[in-house]
Amino acid sequence: MRVSLEYKAVFKSALALGAAATALAGCSTTSTTGNSLPAATFVGQGQQEVSEEYIIGPLDELTVFVWRNPELGAKVQVRPDGRITTPLISEMTAVGKTPAQLAGDIKKVLTQYISDPLVSVMVDKFQGTFSQQIRIVGATEKPASLPYRANMTLLDAMIEVGGLSEFAAGDNARLVRHDRATGKQREYDLKISRLIKRGDTSANVRLEPGDVIIIPESMF
DSSP states (O other), X not given: OHXXXXXXXXXXXXXXXXXXXXXXXXXXXXXXXXXXXXXXXXXXXXXXXXXXXXXXXXXXXXXXXXXXXXXXXXXXXXXXXXEEEETTEEEEEOTTSOHHHHHHHHHHHHTTTSSSOOEEXXXXXXXXXXXXXXXXXXXXXXXXXXXXXXXXXXXXXXXXXXXXOTTBOGGGEEEEEEETTTTEEEEEEEOXXXXXXXXXXXXXXXXXXXXXXXXXXXXX
């Protein structure tokens, strides 16, 4: 009888330890989406792909050049309200336009003052609109919004933000992407620790403008 009681006590202790281990495992992981992205190939010389046309965003720095009329050009920064001011043009919306579209709008205004002006707009420093940025939040060394570049991958983005923080659960990270075809938001699983710490290139994925990367912290 005594042996039976001791056996029951040991059995209960084992059950308690098993339950505790299960609870700890649950705390250290997050739910996954079940969605994954194909691995990105490393881009070599001559393999660069052209991205979509650049859209001017707030705080971009521009050079407006008017051929044979340099006094009508200017170096300007797009204001937070999305507008710029140049000689003879007090207010003009720049955000949401390509450089070519903005040059065309400036030309229309300047035709009131000079005959057939030739206008060009160059982007000197760019921030881009939110739809053209890669945003990285959570357990990274320096969360940031990065201007999207053609052929940008997860590895490129993580290098720019200094990698994962000490307590990051990199393999539980998620990528949130707006699906333009359906107009819906989709989430994908990322394995950032596997990419950075183990050098697993299959975990490197191609990014798209507007992607948001969310990196949780490990509970333990």
